[in-house]
Amino acid sequence: MTKHETHKKEPLMHISKRMDMKKWQAWLIRLGAFAIALIVCGIVSSILKPGSFGKFYAYLFKGVFGTPRRIWLLLQNIAMLLCVALAVTPAFKMKFWNIGAEGQVLMGALMCALCMFYMGGKAANGVIVLVCFIASMAMGAIWAVIPALFKAQWNTNETLFTLMMNYVAMNLVRFCVNKWSTNGSGVLGILHYGWMPSIGKYTYLLNIIIVAVLTVLLWVYLRFSKHGYELTVVGESTNTARYIGINIKKVIIRTMILSGVICGIAGFLLVSGTSHTVNANLADGRGFTAILVSWLAHFNPAAMALTSSLVVFLDQGSTFAGDSFRLGGSFSDIITGIFFFFIIASEFFINYKVKFRAISKKKEKALAEAVAVATVEVTEEEVR
Amino acid sequence: MKKLSKVLAVILVLAVAAALCVALTACKDKEEVELTVGLICLHDNNSTYDKNFIAAMGEVEAATKVKVIYKYNIPEENACYEAAVDLVDQGCDIIFADSFGHEPYMMEAAKKYPNVQFCHATGTNAHTAGIANFHNAFASIYEGRYLAGIAAGLKLNEMIAAGKFTAAEAKMGYVGAYTYAEVMSGYTSFYLGAKSVCPTVTMDVTFTGSWYNEDLERQGAQTLIARGCKLISQHADSMGAPTACEKAGVPNVSYNGSTKADCPNTFIVSSRINWAPYYTYVINAVREAKKNGTAPKIEKDWTGTIATGSVVLTEVNATAAAAGTQEAINNAKAAIENGTLKIFDTSKFTVKGQPLTTYKADVDTDKDRTPDTEVVINGIFEESKFRSAPYFDVEIDGITLLDRNYGN
Numbered sequence: 066m067t068k069h070e071t072h073k074k075e076p077l078m079h080i081s082k083r084m085d086m087k088k089w090q091a092w093l094i095r096l097g098a099f100a101i102a103l104i105v106c107g108i109v110s111s112i113l114k115p116g117s118f119g120k121f122y123a124y125l126f127k128g129v130f131g132t133p134r135r136i137w138l139l140l141q142n143i144a145m146l147l148c149v150a151l152a153v154t155p156a157f158k159m160k161f162w163n164i165g166a167e168g169q170v171l172m173g174a175l176m177c178a179l180c181m182f183y184m185g186g187k188a189a190n191g192v193i194v195l196v197c198f199i200a201s202m203a204m205g206a207i208w209a210v211i212p213a214l215f216k217a218q219w220n221t222n223e224t225l226f227t228l229m230m231n232y233v234a235m236n237l238v239r240f241c242v243n244k245w246s247t248n249g250s251g252v253l254g255i256l257h258y259g260w261m262p263s264i265g266k267y268t269y270l271l272n273i274i275i276v277a278v279l280t281v282l283l284w285v286y287l288r289f290s291k292h293g294y295e296l297t298v299v300g301e302s303t304n305t306a307r308y309i310g311i312n313i314k315k316v317i318i319r320t321m322i323l324s325g326v327i328c329g330i331a332g333f334l335l336v337s338g339t340s341h342t343v344n345a346n347l348a349d350g351r352g353f354t355a356i357l358v359s360w361l362a363h364f365n366p367a368a369m370a371l372t373s374s375l376v377v378f379l380d381q382g383s384t385f386a387g388d389s390f391r392l393g394g395s396f397s398d399i400i401t402g403i404f405f406f407f408i409i410a411s412e413f414f415i416n417y418k419v420k421f422r423a424i425s426k427k428k429e430k431a432l433a434e435a436v437a438v439a440t441v442e443v444t445e446e447e448v449r
Numbered sequence: 450m451k452k453l454s455k456v457l458a459v460i461l462v463l464a465v466a467a468a469l470c471v472a473l474t475a476c477k478d479k480e481e482v483e484l485t486v487g488l489i490c491l492h493d494n495n496s497t498y499d500k501n502f503i504a505a506m507g508e509v510e511a512a513t514k515v516k517v518i519y520k521y522n523i524p525e526e527n528a529c530y531e532a533a534v535d536l537v538d539q540g541c542d543i544i545f546a547d548s549f550g551h552e553p554y555m556m557e558a559a560k561k562y563p564n565v566q567f568c569h570a571t572g573t574n575a576h577t578a579g580i581a582n583f584h585n586a587f588a589s590i591y592e593g594r595y596l597a598g599i600a601a602g603l604k605l606n607e608m609i610a611a612g613k614f615t616a617a618e619a620k621m622g623y624v625g626a627y628t629y630a631e632v633m634s635g636y637t638s639f640y641l642g643a644k645s646v647c648p649t650v651t652m653d654v655t656f657t658g659s660w661y662n663e664d665l666e667r668q669g670a671q672t673l674i675a676r677g678c679k680l681i682s683q684h685a686d687s688m689g690a691p692t693a694c695e696k697a698g699v700p701n702v703s704y705n706g707s708t709k710a711d712c713p714n715t716f717i718v719s720s721r722i723n724w725a726p727y728y729t730y731v732i733n734a735v736r737e738a739k740k741n742g743t744a745p746k747i748e749k750d751w752t753g754t755i756a757t758g759s760v761v762l763t764e765v766n767a768t769a770a771a772a773g774t775q776e777a778i779n780n781a782k783a784a785i786e787n788g789t790l791k792i793f794d795t796s797k798f799t800v801k802g803q804p805l806t807t808y809k810a811d812v813d814t815d816k817d818r819t820p821d822t823e824v825v826i827n828g829i830f831e832e833s834k835f836r837s838a839p840y841f842d843v844e845i846d847g848i849t850l851l852d853r854n855y856g857n
Binding site for chain 1: 492493494495518519520521522524525526527528531534535538549550552553554557573626627628629630631658659660811814816817818842
């Protein structure tokens with residue numbers, strides 16, 4: 066028996082679930098990952114553009130905080146990304162893999178542009194804005210509820226369904242743009258009616274306020290409402306949900322309507338509040354990035370404000386660096402890619418422990434002893 | 450764990466300190482150049498279209514000693530306005546934008562910053578918008594297309610003479626972006642160039658519904674080849690069509706610059722707009738104005754030509770081109786320059802079997818696309834005369850549009 070054990074080959078390393086991580090420790094790991102990523106990005110930058118190691122950091126911050134306008138743009142882009150992240154959160158918390166936010170945002174945007182296009186000049190601006198707002202929310206909800214109905218009724222795969230709906234939405238936008246743009250260039254241009262008002266000279270302030278309010282509302286909804294509780298239970302275990310009498314179909318459909326409505330608002334803000342036009346790339350991948358934002362924040366709307374800030378900061382800063390180094394548009398993708406590689410990896414190290422062979426033998430012994438002591442203590446306590 | 454966290458803490462502190470030090474030292478700008486120029490690009494060097502703008506800017510930067518700031522991957526939405534005003538913040542005196550859809554956002558920025566010159570390529574609104582510091586520019590690229598078409602026609606003749614197919618089977622294929630005047634003007638002049646040396650030639654055109662979509666452009670070229678097209682040209686911005694031709698061994702007449710490096714066996718020649726003369730023209734105008742303290746004199750709507758050096762052809766690739774191509778191009782070029790050769794000579798083509806005697810084009814952009822200007826004068830369709838951006842959108846005989854499809 067002992068002979069057998071000595072011959073047993075232990076793997077070089079193995080992974081175990083970590084339960085004892087304190088919050089501050091987890092944050093330290095995250096910050097550490099951020100710092101390492103920052104250094105690696107600097108190195109990558111100096112490989113791509115020799116001698117740019119220092120300048121990379123300068124540009125990263127200059128591109129985001131260099132002028133008041135850039136700070137406004139940062140806040141605006143954070144608001145837009147956060148809005149979509151808020152939209153996907155209830156669905157993901159319910160473990161409904163809605164990767165169709167891109168399409169839902171686009172449909173909201175399209176509906177907004179449609180109202181602006183056909184109502185322009187025929188009604189007061191305020192009326193158009195209001196109609197745009199309602200129509201966008203309704204369209205986002207419709208686009209989201211279709212896969213939800215299919216999921217609830219026939220248990221179809223929502224991942225594929227919502228993904229495919231994105232392409233339908235994109236091509237619907239292309240179709241409409243080609244119908245509306247009169248010269249055949251495939252570009253719609255600015256629509257001059259139905260612009261959301263701006264507060265003073267701050268073009269984006271209203272967008273930012275709307276999203277901030279939404280964030281608080283969604284936080285309250287998820288945390289304190291019965292609906293929020295129900296969708297969490299459905300996400301944890303459908304059997305439990307069924308057992309305690311939650312109508313799962315109803316929860317799925319209701320939650321996806323909510324998801325779609327918020328996507329619709331994002332589309333509305335992008336068109337009426339920002340670009341005043343529509344094209345097939347208007348959502349700009351936010352529907353997918355939002356999933357990362359939401360997930361990294363553990364579906365907590367307040368934390369999502371932080372993660373979306375990080376994403377937008379990196380994108381804006383590294384784009385400026387890429388432009389300044391004349392490295393082209395892919396540079397910022399490389400930088401953000403590296404960052405998220407490290408940040409997602411840090412989540413792994415927060416949740417799991419990696420043990421190596423040599424170290425683990427000693428530690429295992431210590432652990433075994435500790436466990437033994439603990440059990441003795443516990444049993445003693447029970448006896449008392 | 451404790452050890453790990455300590456190490457991490459140290460690393461973190463060091464990183465932040467390093468970043469700060471570097472940030473502080475690198476903030477100083479040392480260049481002190483007279484003018485700063487911004488260029489807003491729809492894509493970056495990966496797109497042949499944008500590369501053409503960027504490369505020309507590189508030449509001008511060296512020649513005129515201006516400081517250039519680039520903005521890559523700027524979509525045709527509010528981001529374009531933001532890019533433009535950010536360039537203003539960075540001290541730009543002149544801002545160029547390269548894509549059609551940038552125009553309304555450039556106009557917004559121009560209204561806001563009257564002291565900065567906003568120059569937009571391919572746009573149509575400057576001559577009617579009444580914004581003093583907003584300008585459009587384009588080049589009579591149809592002349593270049595015509596010359597490239599001659600190279601295509603000669604290649605067809607060579608293949609006919611070699612017995613590869615009969616004269617009646619001489620059909621070219623063209624991958625276009627949209628059924629938009631710029632594209633239609635381009636493929637029609639290309640066709641007329643080919644027809645001037647190969648009278649039996651016909652052409653099929655397919656549209657991708659996108660200015661830049663490598664997959665669709667490749668598929669478009671493959672479809673045309675499968676339909677019996679013996680030679681391909683394109684007006685779309687990726688390498689999709691040229692590489693599909695190289696793979697299939699079908700000769701290709703390219704656009705926006707040489708694709709010889711990737712397609713050594715099939716690339717014949719490419720026409721392109723050289724933007725350097727326009728950049729230089731604007732830079733000199735602004736410099737002059739600054740010196741005199743006056744408002745710069747820049748044409749509202751500038752048309753580059755062969756004569757200004759704005760329309761150029763790349764080197765002919767001897768491996769793929771027919772013998773005598775360069776001479777034929779040179780002769781035609783001379784004829785265009787001295788005015789004896791008009792590309793859209795209405796005696797050289799018919800529309801539904803009839804000669805084109807009159808045509809009203811939509812020169813002044815409006816929502817309903819109202820035709821407003823008679824452009825056929827003395828038997829010549831006067832392209833780019835009334836506005837720099839093309840307005841030839843007539844469908845002539847001999848060219849078949851396989852689809853009128855804007856998207857798939």
